[in-house]
Amino acid sequence: MSSLLLDTINGKQCSRRPVWFMRQAGRYLPDYKAVRAKAGNFMTLCQSPEMASEVTCQPVEILGVDAAIIFSDILVIPVAAGMELNFVEGEGPQFKTPLPQCGLKDYNSKNSLSYVYEAIKASVRRLPTNIPLIGFCGSPWTLFAYMVQGSGSKDFSKAKSLLWSDPTFSQNTIDFLTNKIIEHLELQVEAGAKVVQVFDTWGGLLDTQDYRQFCFKPMKKISTYFALKQIPVVLFTKGSGSYLSELSKTGAPILGVDWTVSLDKARKIVGEDTVLQGNLDPIALCSSKELMQNKLKKLLLDHGPKGRHIVNLGHGVTPQANLETVKSFVYSAQEMSERLMAGELK
Amino acid sequence: MSSLLLDTINGKQCSRRPVWFMRQAGRYLPDYKAVRAKAGNFMTLCQSPEMASEVTCQPVEILGVDAAIIFSDILVIPVAAGMELNFVEGEGPQFKTPLPQCGLKDYNSKNSLSYVYEAIKASVRRLPTNIPLIGFCGSPWTLFAYMVQGSGSKDFSKAKSLLWSDPTFSQNTIDFLTNKIIEHLELQVEAGAKVVQVFDTWGGLLDTQDYRQFCFKPMKKISTYFALKQIPVVLFTKGSGSYLSELSKTGAPILGVDWTVSLDKARKIVGEDTVLQGNLDPIALCSSKELMQNKLKKLLLDHGPKGRHIVNLGHGVTPQANLETVKSFVYSAQEMSERLMAGELK
Numbered sequence A, B: 001m002s003s004l005l006l007d008t009i010n011g012k013q014c015s016r017r018p019v020w021f022m023r024q025a026g027r028y029l030p031d032y033k034a035v036r037a038k039a040g041n042f043m044t045l046c047q048s049p050e051m052a053s054e055v056t057c058q059p060v061e062i063l064g065v066d067a068a069i070i071f072s073d074i075l076v077i078p079v080a081a082g083m084e085l086n087f088v089e090g091e092g093p094q095f096k097t098p099l100p101q102c103g104l105k106d107y108n109s110k111n112s113l114s115y116v117y118e119a120i121k122a123s124v125r126r127l128p129t130n131i132p133l134i135g136f137c138g139s140p141w142t143l144f145a146y147m148v149q150g151s152g153s154k155d156f157s158k159a160k161s162l163l164w165s166d167p168t169f170s171q172n173t174i175d176f177l178t179n180k181i182i183e184h185l186e187l188q189v190e191a192g193a194k195v196v197q198v199f200d201t202w203g204g205l206l207d208t209q210d211y212r213q214f215c216f217k218p219m220k221k222i223s224t225y226f227a228l229k230q231i232p233v234v235l236f237t238k239g240s241g242s243y244l245s246e247l248s249k250t251g252a253p254i255l256g257v258d259w260t261v262s263l264d265k266a267r268k269i270v271g272e273d274t275v276l277q278g279n280l281d282p283i284a285l286c287s288s289k290e291l292m293q294n295k296l297k298k299l300l301l302d303h304g305p306k307g308r309h310i311v312n313l314g315h316g317v318t319p320q321a322n323l324e325t326v327k328s329f330v331y332s333a334q335e336m337s338e339r340l341m342a343g344e345l346k
Helices: A004-009 A031-040 A041-048 A049-063 A076-079 A116-127 A141-147 A157-165 A167-191 A208-227 A239-247 A262-268 A282-286 A288-303 A324-343 B004-009 B028-040 B041-048 B049-062 B074-080 B112-124 B140-149 B157-165 B167-193 B210-229 B240-248 B263-270 B282-286 B290-302 B323-341
Strands: A085-087 A093-095 A135-137 A195-200 A233-236 A254-256 A273-278 A309-313 B085-087 B094-095 B133-139 B197-200 B232-236 B253-256 B276-278 B311-313
Touching: A004 A309, A004 B240, A031 B311, A041 A049, A041 A141, A049 A116, A049 A324, A076 A141, A076 A167, A076 A282, A116 A135, A116 A167, A135 A157, A135 A167, A135 A273, A141 A157, A141 A195, A141 A208, A157 A167, A157 A309, A157 B074, A157 B282, A167 A195, A167 A208, A195 A208, A195 B112, A208 A233, A208 A239, A233 A239, A239 A254, A239 A262, A262 A273, A262 A288, A273 A282, A273 A288, A282 A288, A282 B157, A288 A309, A288 A324, A288 B232, A324 B049, B004 B311, B028 B041, B041 B049, B041 B085, B041 B112, B041 B210, B041 B263, B049 B112, B049 B263, B074 B140, B074 B167, B085 B140, B094 B323, B112 B133, B133 B140, B140 B157, B140 B167, B140 B197, B140 B210, B157 B167, B157 B210, B167 B197, B197 B210, B210 B232, B210 B240, B232 B240, B240 B253, B240 B263, B240 B311, B263 B276, B263 B290, B276 B282, B276 B290, B282 B290, B282 B323, B290 B311
Parallel strands: A135 A195, A195 A233, A233 A254, A254 A273, A273 A309, B133 B197, B197 B232, B232 B253, B253 B276, B276 B311
Antiparallel strands: A085 A093, B085 B094
16 A cells, blocks of 8 residues: 555655654643543553554544654663663653663563554554554664663763763663664564654764764664665654764665754755655744744745655654644645645745 | 964964863862852852952963953843843753843943953953953843743743744844844953854754844844954854854854864865864763863864864863863863874874
């Protein structure tokens, strides 16, 4: 069954741009909050295939987006490796004992992360056949940063310091994570995901030397692995402006860009062969429909009708997003991009 | 009296690179903390010319940096315009009533900010004649963002939303701030500052359209004003990777860059006429001397011996910096850059 997302990725002629957005199963959506309340806590929701598939499919059913992304968390990998998470309300998740104080155990993804694959299977059963499901994980460096820092951070100073003071341990851990990520993504594809996205949330914090060694190289390994299997990979780096040219050398066929790079400039940097994904500032979804539509129109025109573009945000939607504006984002992107492709959007 | 900093800016042949660093009068330094404790609170320290000049001169006397930067705060401008600040320990400063709820009053910088100019005069008297003093302020958008948000923020969602929902009010406020910034910087120069730096801390959060209108244009106005008076302006934008090419079009003779752009790449983007300032990751000052020196050597070699470069960090030093590593950063930058210029650093 063909789908707009896969047709766009594969370079087929399409009548409009596909649209989905990061964190589309999230707290801005009352229907999500109802299931989240029933689950009690975030990890229970991730680990319940029935509830996870319900929130995965909601944005398709309520908003009409052109793809679903499995509801899960990048931290399921460190949890499977034996790290214990604490959830403090109002703060992000925290590891009870961060690296390197805790040890990591090897594990079998098929067993330890079966709840993710079950949720994918349940979602695929529920989704219309023309709506593909996207699998995902964090980048090796992003997972490492969180596992060493123990929680979110402005500068991930502990993680950086460990990279420098113990590069062997750091490299080994990043290699372990890279393999586990490949295993996890591949099993998500086996379960029914058609595209996989790597969230490199903290890549933009590294200097050029460390970026190359600890971020670029493992991401290139992941991209190469899936390129050989012809499974499309999206790489998304927050604050990727400085690294866009490097990212295009990973071989990932799709790159997510944020709103600090205009799509015409991004297109010049990455060339014609890469699909671009993005790049509305998520804060625009907190404002009125009209203001959001102005920005949306500009980004569609920035890219132009030629070449391949997936409409998305430049980062995840925030809990404060206005639901009416979010709804309008989806149908406006569909309607405006159809006019764009027909040469009628000015 | 000549100085290494001004000679470098003016393109004279120098034996080594000048070095100073952002927030060099700060909490990593026990001598600073002693004065800060005596002052009781941060704003009292800013507003006492004697104590402010003492902490301004400490890094020159203790570390041997090649320039001093006046100890002050970017928020002195909104305070002069009548906004009231609350300081909560452990959190950043907060405005009691943010914009647009509060009104802004016009004021005479010479009177309202005289404490800054007095501190500059006292510092210049105390500094060796070959050590220039740098004046500074926040960029118009950075001040506006803080004044609307009321405090620091991850995304400055309120400030962005106001830009979009009331562009006229936003533009008028930014224009007011631009004029006040020019006035304030000019009076700092009259008091004895030889160079001025504009901290555009939050420019990297804007999309390309807003960046152009609300950030680039006012910064260009500031740069143009001081270019006519032949006063060197440094523009520093945090996360400037995406905007480096735009920044070079402001006409500012000196651009501060962060560690996510290597200096050879930055040089290619900005051309030969711009002085580059940066770009060690401040977290490197939290680690050992040896690790910091590796990174410092790499950045010196990245730029190379040709062209004009001021050694600095890519952002302000953190309170957690290791004092021995900070000391080593200063003398290593001086010693290594001398070898670089002599063709002996490999």
